[in-house]
Amino acid sequence: xxxxxxxxxxxxxxxxxxxDQRHWNSAVEAYRRYLFFAPRHGPIWVQLGNCLKEVxxxxxxxxxxxxxxxxxxxxxxxxxxxxxxxxxxxxxxDAIEAFQRAVEIDPHYGDAAAELKRLGGNHCMTRLLxxxxxxxxxxxxxxRRDRDRVTRSADAIAxxxxxxxxxxxxxxxxxxxxxxxxxxxxxxxxxxYSYMAIxxxxxxxxxxxxxxxxxxxxxxxxxxxxxxxxxVITLDDFDYYGNARLYHYAHKAxxxxxxxxxxxxxxxxxxxxxxxxxxxxxxxxxxxMGVQAAxxxxxxxxxxxxxxGKPEAPFINRWLEEYxxxxxxxRDDLWDYHSVKLPVSLSAAHPGEIAILDYRAFFFxxxxxxxxxxxxxxxxxxxxxxxxxxxxxxxxxxxxDWLEKIDDxxxxxxxxxxxxxxxxxxxxxxxPIHPKRPDxxxxxxxx
Numbered sequence: 001x002x003x004x005x006x007x008x009x010x011x012x013x014x015x016x017x018x019x020d021q022r023h024w025n026s027a028v029e030a031y032r033r034y035l036f037f038a039p040r041h042g043p044i045w046v047q048l049g050n051c052l053k054e055v056x057x058x059x060x061x062x063x064x065x066x067x068x069x070x071x072x073x074x075x076x077x078x079x080x081x082x083x084x085x086x087x088x089x090x091x092x093x094d095a096i097e098a099f100q101r102a103v104e105i106d107p108h109y110g111d112a113a114a115e116l117k118r119l120g121g122n123h124c125m126t127r128l129l130x131x132x133x134x135x136x137x138x139x140x141x142x143x144r145r146d147r148d149r150v151t152r153s154a155d156a157i158a159x160x161x162x163x164x165x166x167x168x169x170x171x172x173x174x175x176x177x178x179x180x181x182x183x184x185x186x187x188x189x190x191x192x193y194s195y196m197a198i199x200x201x202x203x204x205x206x207x208x209x210x211x212x213x214x215x216x217x218x219x220x221x222x223x224x225x226x227x228x229x230x231x232v233i234t235l236d237d238f239d240y241y242g243n244a245r246l247y248h249y250a251h252k253a254x255x256x257x258x259x260x261x262x263x264x265x266x267x268x269x270x271x272x273x274x275x276x277x278x279x280x281x282x283x284x285x286x287x288x289m290g291v292q293a294a295x296x297x298x299x300x301x302x303x304x305x306x307x308x309g310k311p312e313a314p315f316i317n318r319w320l321e322e323y324x325x326x327x328x329x330x331r332d333d334l335w336d337y338h339s340v341k342l343p344v345s346l347s348a349a350h351p352g353e354i355a356i357l358d359y360r361a362f363f364f365x366x367x368x369x370x371x372x373x374x375x376x377x378x379x380x381x382x383x384x385x386x387x388x389x390x391x392x393x394x395x396x397x398x399x400x401d402w403l404e405k406i407d408d409x410x411x412x413x414x415x416x417x418x419x420x421x422x423x424x425x426x427x428x429x430x431x432p433i434h435p436k437r438p439d440x441x442x443x444x445x446x447x
Contacts, residue, residue: 008037008038011034012030018030028048031048042078043068043072045064046064046075046081048064049065049081053084053088061085076102076106076109076112079099080111082098083099086098092119095115099112100116103116129333135326136243138327139243139244139327140243149239152238157235157238159235160233160235160236160256165177167264174284174288174310176209177208177211177264178198178208178266178267178268179211179264180212181268181271183216183217188220189222190220190271191222191406192408193396196274198226198230200275201273204277211233211264213235214232214234215234247329248330255323258320261316262311263312264311266308266309267306267307267308269305269306273305275391276390276391276392276421279308282390285354287315287316287353288309289304290362291359291363292366300359301344303340303363304339314350315353322338322342357390361388367395370399373385373417374416374417375414375416379416383417413431414432
């Protein structure tokens with residue numbers, strides 16, 4: 001027989017009054033008496049759990065919350081309270097799981113989202129946004145509605161793959177080939193630092209070949225200085241890779257660099273890198289990536305701005321297969337999931353397929369300090385810190401206009417680390433007659 005809760009309302013009122021007055025022990029006893037007569041009243045199990053938590057009975061509070069969950073498994077406030085309890089009990093993974101569940105039920109539940117971000121940062125929020133099975137199915141449905149564009153994209157990619165070079169030698173090592181991908185959106189000349197990216201790679205790795213993949217071949221003074229040392233391979237624009245829609249040119253460039261490494265092998269370098277030594281000692285690995293350390297507003301990962309691999313390396317094949325659930329629409333919360341965060345998960349599951357280098361190998365310093373550490377007149381003090389580096393990534397998308405101001409005059413006159421490496425590549429001496437910086441005023445001395 002089902003009892004009428006109204007008959008026991010005075011017990012509930014007594015419990016609520018004790019709770020409001022912060023008489024936690026009295027509230028616990030009153031809620032227990034009420035629940036003896038109304039054991040399926042889920043929200044009151046939550047209240048009992050809250051009061052037990054306040055008096056330090058964490059195990060009993062957890063039992064009360066679990067009872068509440070059995071009665072109302074989609075109550076967002078319950079999962080928020082379970083997360084708070086888990087934090088108090090030093091169960092961080094359980095806290096993350098509880099807050100995640102609250103946000104999954106109600107993506108606009110700000111309290112749980114804020115707690116989740118404090119506990120796990122952007123990575124935890126990304127885990128909420130990525131559901132491979134769901135996203136894979138959504139991509140298939142979208143692709144069916146856009147068949148003509150899917151077909152055109154597949155044809156463009158197939159035509160591009162047919163142009164790719166074969167490995168330069170069959171010694172079982174990573175081929176001695178550099179790959180640069182740029183010019184998907186803009187026409188005209190390349191900046192000086194891009195010219196230097198190609199020239200420095202070839203200077204410190206004699207005998208290697210360089211390839212440049214683009215939709216629009218550059219033209220201008222800087223390009224004229226390097227084009228005779230580069231094989232240019234053009235491609236047509238595309239909007240899909242398989243069933244995955246690619247909205248941003250950066251994501252299209254991600255796919256192209258991976259397809260090149262898959263078929264040809266070699267070393268992929270972003271066009272805003274500066275090589276400082278040979279990559280020869282890395283060629284015996286199947287696939288190589290470097291750690292990108294966490295920045296002030298970003299999580300760490302394995303960045304795809306510098307990668308080396310043998311043709312058909314198992315890791316690159318596995319990685320490309322994961323693109324069937326790619327869902328980013330540009331600079332959103334999933335912007336770097338497939339390019340930086342996903343490789344971490346894949347490397348953990350398949351550690352024998354990849355060599356992971358220290359964060360100083362490719363991606364140090366970060367954009368937060370690179371101006372002072374690499375380009376300022378006082379940067380020489382950091383020289384020992386950079387000894388492990390094979391190259392420097394210059395973060396052209398994050399550092400501002402000063403990078404565009406680097407030119408021959410700066411390289412000849414500056415005492416910076418960047419300029420000293422560039423002079424070695426160019427075979428020129430320093431002429432510090434009129435010291436010049438690629439930035440404005442003394443900005444380069446500030447982090």
